[in-house]
Amino acid sequence: MGLGSHPSLPSILLNSHLDSVPAEPSKWLHPPFSAVRDADGLIFARGAQDDKCIAMQYLEAIRSLNSKGFVPVRTVHISLVPDEEVGGFAGWAMFVESDEFEKMNVGFALDEGQASVGDEFRVFYADRIPWNLKIKATGQPGHGSRLYDDSAMENLMKSVEVVSRFRESQFDVVKAGKALNSEVVSVNPVYVKAGVPTHDGFVMNVQPSEAEAGFDLRLTPTTDPDEMKRRIAAEWAPSVRNMSFEIIEKGPLRDCLGHPLMTATNDSNPWWLVFKQAIASAGEKLSRPEILASTTDARYIRQKGIPVLGFSPMKNTPILLHDHNEHLRDTVYMKGIQVYESLISSLSSFLEASH
Incomplete structure (x- = not known):
């Protein structure tokens, strides 16, 4: 997508990890690293929900926006990182302390969330710390x-x-x-x-x-x-x-100012308002914001005082991360690309918020 038209504004970061936990092939219906799509449209793969899905959806959403001539106001970065499943200590924990990260000038970030078994998307404003x-x-x-x-x-x-x-x-x-x-x-x-x-x-x-x-x-x-x-x-x-x-x-409990690692989900956070409106513009609804029961790389980004929301656009989907036969329905995957188009275009066009 390239630089935003106003590259001095704080940027948008889309984060996804590429590592996954091991799988036991004998306990799967299909080979876990082959991404088999069955006759019902279910894609079986380790990482189908955690977390290769959103990495691909980011890229497909940006490709679609580029094809329409969309030019963001803010620069949009994508980070595809290792090590999340074992704590992120050789991944994001090190990267947030680097000059490269500082130069990215991140103002808001999205990271992984979790599937919703209902018809509303889930969104997470904090992680528990292990x-x-x-x-x-x-x-x-x-x-x-x-x-x-x-x-x-x-x-x-x-x-x-x-x-x-x-x-x-x-x-x-x-x-x-x-x-x-x-x-x-x-x-x-x-x-x-x-x-x-x-x-x-x-x-x-x-x-x-x-x-x-x-x-x-x-x-x-x-x-x-x-x-x-x-x-x-x-x-x-x-x-x-x-x-x-x-x-x-296994990670920080407080941000750079000593505050709990939480992102506000009320009117005090303009990014939250933009996020909600983008979801509504995509014709979707959000359930009540939650703390994620597990842990993601988002905690290292929040540690720097940057607002982060955990979000994976999967609804009416069983929660199968780290489970046998982890899968994602193809129509859910394709809908997620449309949702990210709305989010990326809205967040990267927002002018009012700054660090």
Whole structure:
């Protein structure tokens, strides 16, 4: 599309990641990396929803606009990046600190969202932030028949029980309809490691001296990280029970001014108003703005104080990211191109907003 007619204005950025998670071919109806379209118009491919679809839709929308002679006021950039599925640390986390990114002068960005099972598009104004939490317990080793206080496995199981109660307290809020899943702190156990291994299993009559469990912890943008760490230290892995913990923080929680990483979705944000109008101009509707339950590269862009909306134009579509038989209907894909035409033309023609 080239430079905008007013290239000094803050630019528009369209971001998509090109990496995808692995697939298990034996559990798919069609080879997961072949993009097979079946007789019903379903395109089966790893990345069909997450996230190669929007990369292609950006390009097709821009090609269509160019063919019509459209000239943007603001420069439009497309970034196709690696590493998102493993945290973005060698991708956007590094790129936002580069001179190249600074020169792009980004004023507003779009990144990936998620499919909607209903007939309204979903839009996301923030991401939850993942922490990888490892809790380790130590204790007296000994014969499997003996009873000890504070054995490693006993301490770890107590910890798992406490974490489970916290999980239930958050999930109860969701079940009661008082919050969406993405609006609470989630924590889920992902592995337990203990025992003395043998060639065909574990020694059954030895109590191990160490035991470890891993948890996927997701914080909301408004979660106090210091308070969360205090909870973990005092309740989940207290040192008085010979326990320790390690947190691997998978991205920023605050922007350059120390604010939560959220994009306003009200009249205070002129970009939001343009976005809404562009969706309406395409004949579509939006559901209530949400926090994304998972995590995207958008958090690194928001960290720079740049407004970002997560949006993937997929409606009446099952949510299949990272699932077996991930697919997208061809008509949904084609409609998304039209929607992006409306968005790109409207956002890149907007004159009033600046940094």
